[in-house]
Amino acid sequence: MLRSILRSAVVCCSLLASLSTGALAAQKTSVKVGFVTFLSGPAAGPFGVPAKLAAEAIVDSLNRGEAPAPYQIKGFGGLPIELVIVDEAGGASKQVAEFRTLVQRQDVDLVIGYIGSGDCLAVAPIAEEVKRLTVLFDCGTPRIFEEGSYKYVFRTRPHATMDAVAAALYLRDTHPTARRIAGINQNYAYGQDSWNDFEASIKALNPDVDIVTSQMPKFGAGQYGSEISALFAARPDVIHSSLWGGDLEAFMLQAQPRNLFRKSTLVLVAGEPYLHRLPGKIPDGTIVGARGTNGVYAPDSPLKKWLVDIYKTRADGLAPNYPAYSVAEAFLGVKAAWEKAIGKKIGSAIPMGAAKNVKEEMDKAYAPPTQDEVIAAFEHSTFESPSGKVQMSLGNGHQAVTGTAYGATHFVDGVVKVEKIRYYKADEVTPPAGVKSLDWIRSGFKRGN
Amino acid sequence: MTEFVAVLVDGIVYASWLFIIAVGLTLIYGVMKILNIAHGSLYALGAFAAVSCANAWFAQGYAAMGSFAMLAVAAIAVALVFAPIIERGLLRHMYGKDEVVLVLVTYALFLILEDFIKLVWGVDPLFVQGPNYETPYSLLGNFDVAGLTYPNYNLLLVGVAIVAGLALAWALNRTRSGKLLLAVIHDREVSAALGINVGRMYFVTFTIGAFLAALGGALTAPTVSVVTGMGAEVIVMAFAVVVIGGLGSLPGAALGALIVGMVRAAAVHYAPEVELFSVYFVMAAVLIARPKGLFSGAEVRKI
Amino acid sequence: MTRDRTVLALLVVVAVLLAAGPFLPRWMISLFNVSMGYGIVVLGMMLLMRTGLVSFGHGLYYCLGAYAAGMIDQIWNVSDMLAMIGGGIVVTAVVSTILGFLLSKYREIFFAMLSLAFSMILYGLLVKSASLGSTDGFNVAAKTLAGMDITGKGLRLTVYSVTVVVMGIAALLLHRYLASHRGRLAGAIRDNELRVEYMGASVRATVHVNYVISAVLAGIGGALMAINIGHIDPEMTYWPQSGEFVFIAILSGTASVFAPLGGALVFETVRSFAYEYSPNTWQMVLGITMLVVMIFLPGGLWSLFTRKKVAA
Structure with missing residues (x-):
């Protein structure tokens, strides 16, 4: 009996918790990004931790508006980016559980992550189910978009x-x-x-x-x-x-x-x-x-210099390796899509400037884009990255090629x-x-x- | 012919490496009836400590040959620091519990040490390397067999394995404390009643076992890139060796290591496809034929 | 008397969980789903432990159940949830009956190790199977429930409700079995096999039956997990997965069928929050939790809920 009392207590508490978070979600002051990468296990040293360092460095620099053109706007379209970092270790089934936690308990606006191909394959259908934008940054298997078709899933690096x-x-x-x-x-x-x-x-x-x-x-x-x-x-x-x-x-x-x-x-x-x-x-x-024109193969550009500089200050002078470049592709791809979506709204708002509620219209246009607007702008997009031009041309505009x-x-x-x-x-x-x-x-x- | 010789040499080298790790495991099990999963952590600790010690040695600009001493120092240091903490601090309060509970205690320990290693050494793979890119692995030169080149370091591994096995056998059967230990293995309570300090026996055994695990790790360090999670890979192999040979049996560990080493080498050369599970296949086959492993004593039936 | 109370309590828990389903936040539904999947597997571990056996290779059946559920869809295009669970039951029952002839002779660490060897052989075979996605595995989706379309918005809730019911039935049947004549032999076998033989009961037959039951429970858990997670891979039969089941079983205690279910929930919750709040040291958090439980609650978490001392 004690058990069922405990259970009902837990149920009540969680109900209250969920109601309160629901009320808070109205105002948007930042973009919460779930970032999943290996922090333990054999992939942590060569891939996971460089990716984490890169993500932190990039978010920091973007939030201060210090990235070179065309990425000078702060954060994503002016909203600061907030990172929630999760360990990718433990296998695909645990990652599915963690992904749900990120989306449903932490309520992140989008997820960027996954180095393991198995994790990517497992998470993609769940992203579709919970309808949350998910950008795979490093995994290599071609199966993701060759065997499936997704609306909410993107991969900003070419496959293996x-x-x-x-x-x-x-x-x-x-x-x-x-x-x-x-x-x-x-x-x-x-x-x-x-x-x-x-x-x-x-x-x-x-x-x-x-x-x-x-x-x-x-x-x-x-x-x-x-x-x-x-x-x-x-x-x-x-x-x-x-x-x-x-x-x-x-x-x-x-x-x-x-x-x-x-x-x-x-x-x-x-x-x-x-x-x-x-x-x-x-x-x-x-x-x-x-695995792409990363690292020593990246063509010289202001973006490459930017990534190398901000990464080196975080990694004791080490140059970024290819997972770090992949992280940059993911963040810049989202940023480009995000700001393109805003641009589109502003574009369509201007002719209506003659209307009565000019201020209201403009506020609406400059408001953060909805997820669907970001996705529409992301599909088939082309953007610049430290490793050169990235084209989202395979998988119905969801899979990058370089x-x-x-x-x-x-x-x-x-x-x-x-x-x-x-x-x-x-x-x-x-x-x-x-x-x-x-x-x-x-x-x-x-x-x- | 070349292939046959290669299988033989590769098998013996691999078996020696396995034996150094597995023999400590079987010793601890034989005496304390603990199947110590944290043995894998001690192995990893030995490897990490060896990298730190050897690289510190190189950084001082001392003679490269001294790095071998550093490997041994690392293993001893790990054993002297961690064995007392683990045995005195934790395991001694758990004796008398179910074998499975003890396995899980060491599993919990394994998880804790895994993160401990990460906190101390980070997640980057590390390796031993001197100022001129030399490693203890290549320092000793090479030998040639049937057209294949092997570093002499492999002979060192074989040598250490043989010495460790013989020293343990001698200590157990020819010294006074060894004989007392055999009494403890046979019946812990009666030995205690006869005045043998069982607690100290356990402590010494665990320290020696921990040293062998750390030594295995330290000797592995120059040949690999030392990385978190390396303990988990090794511990299951060591289990297989010990189970094939018969838990708690010294000659069993040697034979088990040889079988696993040979099977693995043969699989790599003749059927690389099945290498992944060849070891478990052998383990299942041996257990089916001999349910308690190759060397196992008769057990006392208690009614 | 205690039996009646357990049955009643089980029914209440199932009813409460079913009624609460629509009101639970979504993350909690998935947390419960995963815990219940694990819980069912650990029910089987509990039965084995009561018999005095610990398997370090129960991932074998967990994985077989999951692959059976997934492959029915791949081969025959059947994606009915009940059929998938049924597939898991049939496959694990057949395999465990065969292996049981062998394993029922083994005890203690040798039982654990031979189970481990079998589970690792399956791992090796799956890793070599390119058509099944090797280590990447493949995705699984249940589309109908007894013929009714369940895809769409309510899918998770349906899966949750089915899982609750299956868990209830499994726990109830196991509880009845434990109270039956053969079920009570388990403890006797653990204490002293010879005495059981002298009493005229067959130790091997009982061990064999218990082994098959625990395997089928693991298969059901695996199939539910496959449907729940939507993805399966050979990691499910890798040794740390099996170790986790033993871990939860010890954490829970074996005194009641509630213990594994509650233990699985506690384990999943601890792990989920450890992942979130200490991403760099979650293993340490788990390890310390486990040590604390084993030192201070030798009878498992369940001993918190019982007044009289029950042999662990």
């Missing part, structure tokens, strides 16, 4: 197919004689997809290649002695790897003393963030990607530099709308009719 296709193109362009191909990728969805896309791409470009071995160590395995022996014994010309974080560093630390790279060229599709961490451990000529780049490392004076950089345009490395990635690769990268 691009990384594999561009790596294969770069090899064709710079190592045309490579025949024996090997791979070492983590045994989970991203690692498997990376390898499958790369294998299909390289075979589509050159049917004569020979896949000598594909190693699939467990995620977080740490010990790669056997894998390195197996790779060594297979005598590959090229070793493809989508390893990242501690796994990549452990692999490099163990492989380099064993001279694995003396005769094999290494391709690290997500290797750019580790250049400054592994000087002396990355052999010269290693082909590295940054160009990408690869280059080869050269170690001089204690610093790893990237040379022989080649840029690839978005339509060289991304499937056209409505075609699934793997089908597009297998078709020989066919475009249009």
Whole structure:
């Protein structure tokens, strides 16, 4: 009996709580953004925490109105941004619960987040159900908009197919004689997809290649002695790897003393963030990607300088890595859409300036846009970011495409530099709308009719 | 031929690494009947401490070879700091409880230490590195077998594993305190009644077990990038080794480590697809054939 | 006498929860949904624990139940909520009956470890299954309930109400089972198997039956969770998930069928708020909570609600 009394007490309290928050929600003085990123677990160090630092730096700078054109307006359309940061650890089912908490208990205006592909896949339908704008900033799987269609979900970075296709193109362009191909990728969805896309791409470009071995160590395995022996014994010309974080560093630390790279060229599709961490451990000529034109591949621009400056002050002088660039894409994409929505309202309000209630009309026009207005402005938009121009052109205007780049490392004076950089345009490395990635690769990268 | 030799060498190296970690686990279980999940945290603590110590050593500009001593110092420091806190502060109040409750106590400890590590060392992966990019892993040079190159550091691992195993076997069977410990393992209450200081036995055992976990971590540190969550990956592997061998059995841990090491190496070379669950498959197969593991003593039936 | 009170209390709780449903804030509905899903799984853990067994691999059935619910939709295009739950029950019943022949011989840590091995083998198989999304898993959606369309605005409330009813039925049946002849053998087996055998009862058969019941409960919990969360992945059979079930079971205590349900709610609430208010140290908060409970309430949280001492 005590239990049911307790229960009813809890129920009453929560009812009161929900009523009171409902009354408060009327006035809008800030935009509350839920930001979800890894704060613990293996992805926290390389991705999660840089993303968090970037988000804090960007929000801080935007709120003070210090970003370069076209983003000089404070916050989102003049309203300051308020961040609620949540740990992404714990798997997809916990993230769904946390997402609901963010939207329903914290009542955030939008959610920006998710590095894990599984988390993105799981959260997208829930965002649709609770009708809250959700911007995925880092996850790579193409399945989100290839298998579903969403109104409230956007992804402001290109999907991972691009990384594999561009790596294969770069090899064709710079190592045309490579025949024996090997791979070492983590045994989970991203690692498997990376390898499958790369294998299909390289075979589509050159049917004569020979896949000598594909190693699939467990995620977080740490010990790669056997894998390195197996790779060594297979005598590959090229070793493809989508390893990242501690796994990549452990692999490099163990492989380099064993001279694995003396005769094999290494391709690290997500290797750019580790250049400054592994000087002396990355052999010269290693082909590295940054999953887009991020980091060393980002074209010089005031926006890039802005991001690098504000990030460095927060991260003890470290330059931002690609997750930080992805965060910038997400915040600036929302900001551009938000302000475009306001601009549209003002535009349509001006002819009515002759009407009686001028002040009222103008107030309405300058009021924060509704969620639907932001979404309408976001779809099919194009905006500038520190990594260049981003076009929301796939997935009915919800999935970004950008160009990408690869280059080869050269170690001089204690610093790893990237040379022989080649840029690839978005339509060289991304499937056209409505075609699934793997089908597009297998078709020989066919475009249009 | 190359592949066969590679499997053999890779398997032995991996088995040695596993053994150093698993032997502490089986020792603690054998004496205290605690399946210590926090063993994984001690392993991680050893690794983090080793990175800090070795990098501090390099930063002072001392001779690179001294970094090996730093690894040992780190392991000893972790054992001396954390074993008393955990055993005296927590576990000693829990003896006599159900085995499962004890497992969960160590699980709670594991969660707490996981965040403790994060608070102290942060979430960035760390690694041991000297001013000229040297690591203890590459310092010792290489050896070649059947066309494959291996760092001599691997031989160090094998050596430490053999020494640790033999030293424990000798201490248990040939020294007075070892024999007393065997009495405690056999019957805790009777030993206490005969005047053996069981509390101290437990404390010493736990400290040695913690040292072995930390040593495993410290020796791993130069070969990997030390990252939060590394303890969780290791502890399940160590469980598998210990269960295959028979809980609480020293030769069992050695055989278990060898089996797991060989199976894993063979899987990587001949069937990389199944590497992910090969270990659990072996564990299930062994338990089905020998329900209490390969080396297990008969139990006293209590009516 | 206590039995009648438990049944009555169960009915009251179910009625209150059903009546309160439309008035609860949405975040609370999802919190309750998740807790009840966990609660049903932990009911099964409780039965095993009463038998003296702890499984470190119950994620196996939790995951199988969820994948069964999801795959009925994928293969036969059936997305009826009852059919999905039914699918979870059938699959877990079949698998646990087969594995039970083997596992019912095992006790203590070896039972725990062999269960763990089986759950990790399933994990490995799912990770290798590209068609099931590997580690990313896939999305699941229930569209009808016994033929009625439930999509749209009221979906969460419907799912909530069904979950409440299923939980009520599961708890009630388990409560009756525990009070039955075979149910009472569980405690006896935990205390001393030989005595049970001397009494003429079959220990193995009882362990086997209890194992299957607990597996089916985990399957139901998994299927409900799949419908609730809308997404399933192999993480559901990874060992920390199984560890969490043991964790909640110990936290709750095993004295009453209410214990696991309440324990799951407390656990989810603590975790949810820890995530929110201490994103960097939520593991530490959970660990400390657990230690405090185990040290000061050896009989679990439920011992707060009982006056006479019940063996944990």
